[in-house]
Amino acid sequence: MASARIDRETAQRRKHWDRKWIPYALLAPALITILIVIISPLLTTIYYSFSNVDLIFNRTTFIGLENYQELFTSRLFWKAIEINLKFAAIVVIVPTLMGLFFALLLVEDFIGRGIGRTLLILPWALPWIVIGLLWNWLVNAQFGAINGLLYSLGLIDKYIPFMADEDWALIFTALASAWRQTSFSAILLLAALQTIPEDLYDAAKVDGAGLRARFRFITFAWIRPTLTIVLLYNIVLGFLQFDAVWIMTQGGPGDATMLLSVLLYRETFINFDLGMGAAVSNVLGLITLGVGLFFVRLTYRSQAAYA
């Protein structure tokens, strides 16, 4: 009798512990470390953006909106916005379209498909620093592969210093980012394409749907949620990319590849104006957050429409 009661008591205590403490014990390590390493720096950055941070005397003075006022009236900021929009346009359009193209190819049945699928992963597996180096190689004015190729084909008789030209520099830094992002997009889209049930096509054929109709109402409709996510990722990258651009041009020539992220780096680590750097980073954060929320709503709405 006694032991049965003890058993029941232990069981009850355990149940109590289960319900009350286990969830918190499970979440605590993750939430506490995220609080320290992500949330608290985030709040600090927001505070910095309203302050003048004096590194020499280690003083932080609250100055209200002054950083933002200065930022929004500076020519460089608006130039960076313009450059960043162009950059993002390439980083969104090229990977999304090429990713879709490669995904549609690799879902076909042909000899070499396995090689193609494996090769597709390669750019994604390379670190951004290596992407930057690789594209430096391609566009180099002394021994670059693109110059080499054009020269071999007889299209040019003098090597072109691409990265000394403002437009080429922006295009090639964007293409470098697009190169890796194309793989990422294609991987996601290919995975989505592979889940389309074959019956759908058969049924549509029986119903007399043409190739175009089948693509639009089956293929496209099926992968639309994935396509939305791919677009989201590409847009966010278009604004957050730093590594590859920094390695290739460090913002130059002149200010030709001065993305917002490069501007942020420059204000913080070269001009040591932490307040201004924080202001830029908050603007950048708001842009990506806005894009993110917009797409989340879009996804939910389209899901609701299908339901």
Next chain:
Amino acid sequence: MPAELGTPGRGIIRKLMTYLAFFCLLFWVGFPVYYMMITSFMKSPELGARPPHWIPQQPTLDNYADVVFGDARQRGSSGGVNSFSRMMPALLNSTIVSFTVVLLNLLIGGMAAYGFSRFDFRLSRFAYLGVLMTRVLPALSLIVPLFIILRKAGLINTLWALIFTYTIFILPLTIWILREYFDTLARDIEEMALIDGATRWQAFWMVVAPLAVPGLIAVGVMSFMEAWSEFFFALTLTNSLTYPPLLMSYRNLATVNWNGLAAATIVGVLPPVTVAFVFQRYLVRGLSEGAVKG
């Protein structure tokens, strides 16, 4: 596999278009990589040849020897600074960091994901959303406060600075993917184990964890790739202890040894590329689950 998706036409034309597209893919991915590879097998005079040698005429492994054995045979360049003597230690450091990050990430992230999946307590929705929000932050902007915190903790220029930072920045993605994964695992088996007298702890390790192995692999592989590749934190929080910032430092030298740099680059990407190829299936799954379940 549906054979009907993109390309119109049939028979020979369809085949022709498929292979044309295939060639585009080969060129798009292969050309940049191929060029770096042949550079790594050349001696520096050959690099400047015009028209370029698309196949090295005097292939050499010297560049790789320089990278692996430090600068023992460094020829004709500025000596000490341009040496690759820090390369192998950096690769070792990268390995240590990456594996520790994977383990910590699986442990902490797995626990949290399981908590989010099985218990619906008051804070959980809010905390979960908060965790997800961290994914759209420009990590760049957190570096200054982060640097101050890590300096106070005495971790600047140690591998721990990177291990902590990477683990915690990857956590949100891990929690996201694993939570979805745990949600799909049947609760019934687990409940049954609990009724049979197993503790939560036992139920987790004996029932849930084994079923979750594919999800854990996917997440592990992704965090390995991220930890191996991260550049910016490594650049600012350490003095080039790991592979990515060290590579950058060679690039910034006044006299860049391009052929050696190519070899160093290739040696350093072997681990992530191998991991990606070997775990292709898991990776694709992890990627699409992490991305699409938003």
